[in-house]
Amino acid sequence: LVALYDCSVNTARYRMYNAADSRQSRTAETLGFNVLDNQVPITELPNTLSIDIDIASPECIATTLHACDKEIFEGWGTSSGLQDTVIIDKLYKVAMLISNVVQNPSAGCVVISGCGTSGRLAYLTSRRFNKYLRSQGQEECFNYIISGDNDALYSSVELAEDDPSEGAKRLREVVEGKTRVVYIGVTCGLSAPFVAGQLEMCLSDLETFTPVLLGFNPAHQARKTQMKNLNKTFHQVVKNMMMSEQEEKAFILNPIIGPEPVAGSSRMKSGTTTKIVLDILALLGTASFHSALCLSAPRLVEMYKDVCDTVYGQAKSLGSLAYMAKQSLRNNGHLYYLGCDALGLIGIVDASECRPTFGASFHDIRGFVSGGIDDLDSRPISSTLSTEDFDSEILPNLDACDTVIIFGADMLQRVNSRLFSFPCKRAFVNFITDEESSSALRDEVTSSKLDLTITVDICFALNFLGWPQGPQETFNRQKDGGPAVGLPTSPEAWSGTSGKMLLMQLAREAAMKWTVNCTSTSAYIQLGKVYRNLMVDVRVSNAKLFYRACGIVKDICNIGEAESCTLLLKSIYDEDNLSKVQTSGDVVNHILAASEMDKVVPIAILMGLRSCSVQQARSLLDTQPNLSRLLKDFQ
Numbered sequence: 345l346v347a348l349y350d351c352s353v354n355t356a357r358y359r360m361y362n363a364a365d366s367r368q369s370r371t372a373e374t375l376g377f378n379v380l381d382n383q384v385p386i387t388e389l390p391n392t393l394s395i396d397i398d399i400a401s402p403e404c405i406a407t408t409l410h411a412c413d414k415e416i417f418e419g420w421g422t423s424s425g426l427q428d429t430v431i432i433d434k435l436y437k438v439a440m441l442i443s444n445v446v447q448n449p450s451a452g453c454v455v456i457s458g459c460g461t462s463g464r465l466a467y468l469t470s471r472r473f474n475k476y477l478r479s480q481g482q483e484e485c486f487n488y489i490i491s492g493d494n495d496a497l498y499s500s501v502e503l504a505e506d507d508p509s510e511g512a513k514r515l516r517e518v519v520e521g522k523t524r525v526v527y528i529g530v531t532c533g534l535s536a537p538f539v540a541g542q543l544e545m546c547l548s549d550l551e552t553f554t555p556v557l558l559g560f561n562p563a564h565q566a567r568k569t570q571m572k573n574l575n576k577t578f579h580q581v582v583k584n585m586m587m588s589e590q591e592e593k594a595f596i597l598n599p600i601i602g603p604e605p606v607a608g609s610s611r612m613k614s615g616t617t618t619k620i621v622l623d624i625l626a627l628l629g630t631a632s633f634h635s636a637l638c639l640s641a642p643r644l645v646e647m648y649k650d651v652c653d654t655v656y657g658q659a660k661s662l663g664s665l666a667y668m669a670k671q672s673l674r675n676n677g678h679l680y681y682l683g684c685d686a687l688g689l690i691g692i693v694d695a696s697e698c699r700p701t702f703g704a705s706f707h708d709i710r711g712f713v714s715g716g717i718d719d720l721d722s723r724p725i726s727s728t729l730s731t732e733d734f735d736s737e738i739l740p741n742l743d744a745c746d747t748v749i750i751f752g753a754d755m756l757q758r759v760n761s762r763l764f765s766f767p768c769k770r771a772f773v774n775f776i777t778d779e780e781s782s783s784a785l786r787d788e789v790t791s792s793k794l795d796l797t798i799t800v801d802i803c804f805a806l807n808f809l810g811w812p813q814g815p816q817e818t819f820n821r822q823k824d825g826g827p828a829v830g831l832p833t834s835p836e837a838w839s840g841t842s843g844k845m846l847l848m849q850l851a852r853e854a855a856m857k858w859t860v861n862c863t864s865t866s867a868y869i870q871l872g873k874v875y876r877n878l879m880v881d882v883r884v885s886n887a888k889l890f891y892r893a894c895g896i897v898k899d900i901c902n903i904g905e906a907e908s909c910t911l912l913l914k915s916i917y918d919e920d921n922l923s924k925v926q927t928s929g930d931v932v933n934h935i936l937a938a939s940e941m942d943k944v945v946p947i948a949i950l951m952g953l954r955s956c957s958v959q960q961a962r963s964l965l966d967t968q969p970n971l972s973r974l975l976k977d978f979q
């Protein structure tokens with residue numbers, strides 16, 4: 345392939361991944377490379393690095409998560425992750441398209457769309473960059489779509505991702521009146537029908553739309569089950585995308601970053617990589633308004649890698665934080681995250697994801713934001729999410745079993761002083777992005793009654809970039825010696841401050857995501873929710889999760905597909921003898937029935953391992969709720 349395409353080894357490897365279902369696969373196989381034609385997509389595979397995560401100490405859980413996250417930057421198998429040159433090249437091309445829209449917002453817009461975590465990150469990115477454009481006196485041009493609408497930003501509405509026509513309908517509404525649309529559909533597993541419906545709509549009108557698909561599986565692993573209302577599989581949609589990509593009318597951004605530390609939990613690595621890619625695209629796409637003109641995509645990737653290493657450099661403290669969280673949850677207490685602006689929102693998002701991921705209750709982990717949901721006023725959400733809500737509803741009832749984590753110096757300064765008179769545990773996590781804030785805060789931190797303080801100093805990651813000195817330096821970068829079309833003319837705009845601020849915010853957000861993901865995941869692992877690195881108590885709330893649940897039962901019980909599906913159905917319908925109606929029903933019926941039930945997957949597994957009835961499996965779980973321990977006893 346290197347010879348054929350005159351490309352680097354990494355590029356050749358990437359081509360092989362994406363070519364495994366075309367005539368090129370033979371070439372790849374003949375060359376003796378290990379082409380990934382495994383039926384289980386990479387995003388659903390268990391990660392070999394985290395196979396023992398369920399028996400690791402809290403500190404070791406953090407180092408294991410770090411090892412898995414490193415694959416984002418260093419690659420997995422034969423891939424080179426975010427450093428892949430083909431991906432980097434496409435990032436620039438898409439950023440250029442975004443830049444055209446940003447400079448001509450009346451005619452165009454950028455739409456970022458996804459389901460679950462992917463939709464939440466679409467929201468966070470468009471919010472951040474619209475705010476930025478506003479601060480520069482520019483028109484907003486980023487839009488987001490999340491399946492299940494705004495309520496899904498902070499609670500799980502998993503079933504909404506199975507509807508392609510709803511996806512297309514929502515996209516049509518958002519782009520009304522626009523003639524140039526850069527559409528970025530995020531689906532980590534290349535599987536969400538909601539996104540497929542939108543991609544199809546874009547592909548049918550390439551004059552208006554440039555569709556971009558962001559996900560983390562090779563193209564040939566896109567989901568091959570038929571989608572309702574679309575009469576196609578996701579895989580067929582991807583094939584059409586590949587054809588349009590040849591003429592650069594569509595783009596597939598699918599860096600291979602390896603499996604999740606907890607199998608299939610795409611809120612973790614895939615979510616973080618989504619954030620990084622969207623940040624980079626939007627940063628480069630808005631570069632004409634800030635000094636990030638001098639930044640390159642590989643350097644930005646490096647910055648995120650440094651932030652990642654710095655956060656996990658505190659593995660011991662992260663372990664202590666997760667241990668505090670676990671103790672609270674074990675003693676029927678709660679975990680609360682408080683943060684300002686995007687940090688608060690990321691905390692809320694992490695908390696809300698624990699419900700579908702770990703079967704947690706709404707009250708187990710909750711996040712609150714200070715002054716950050718103003719931009720949702722026109723489309724209100726039906727939950728209590730502000731720190732004022734925390735002060736009035738939660739604070740008066742805090743007891744010794746609860747843990748409150750304050751994120752960021754700005755939040756520590758705003759926190760209600762009454763918090764320090766209640767008998768709960770308190771932790772403070774600060775992300776330092778410049779030297780001044782670190783010294784100003786020291787006194788406050790020491791005078792507060794905190795049980796744990798973690799300081800994540802990410803100045804180093806940012807210094808690495810180096811800042812432009814002023815307008816002259818930037819102008820010098822233009823080939824013709826003058827500013828590019830649409831560049832701001834006032835010298836203040838070139839001071840570098842706005843671009844630097846933006847990068848500091850993005851780096852803090854990434855650090856926050858790593859920290860809260862680590863805290864909640866580790867807490868639930870310690871509580872026995874994960875067996876090896878499989879999430880065995882997954883809520884069967886959409887098609888993807890139904891098939892994942894079947895796979896988990898199959899693997900752990902070492903049985904065939906049909907048998908595992910029968911066990912799952914018995915557990916879902918709470919019946920040892922399934923009726924014809926139950927066995928022949930549509931997957932969506934099973935999902936609706938499962939939404940009423942608890943511990944669907946664990947019960948099916950126990951039935952398989954013990955050859956027992958639904959009732960007997962349920963009683964076993966009542967006596968030993970630590971699933972991991974229970975399963976180990978039976979294996």
Ligand code: S6P
Nearest residue numbers: 460461531532533536609610611
């Ligand atoms: C995963 C999370 C889910 C996914 C959603 C979309 O940890 O709980 O909500 O984000 O299912 O997945 P995908 O593969 O389409 O991005």
